[in-house]
Amino acid sequence: MKEKACMTCRMVVEDAKQCPNCNGTQFTTFWRGYIVILNASESALAQRMGIKAPGKYAFRLSR
Numbered sequence: 001m002k003e004k005a006c007m008t009c010r011m012v013v014e015d016a017k018q019c020p021n022c023n024g025t026q027f028t029t030f031w032r033g034y035i036v037i038l039n040a041s042e043s044a045l046a047q048r049m050g051i052k053a054p055g056k057y058a059f060r061l062s063r
C-alpha cells in the first residue's frame, strides 16, 4: 500500500482514487509530516486547516 496525500484537503489515504474527505481526485506522494486529527470540531489546528473529518493528514505538501 502506498500512501498519498489529497492536494485539496491534505488527507492521507492508501490506494484510493477519490478522497474520502473532500472527494478530490488529485493526490501527491510528496509531503512532510503527519497530523492525526481525532476530533476535528475540538481541534484549533483542524479548524485552521479546514479539516472536518477525523483522520491522518499531511502537515505540509511539497508538490
Ligand SMILES: [Zn+2]
Pocket: 006, 007, 008, 009, 010, 011, 019, 020, 021, 022, 023, 024
Ligand atoms: Zn481531500
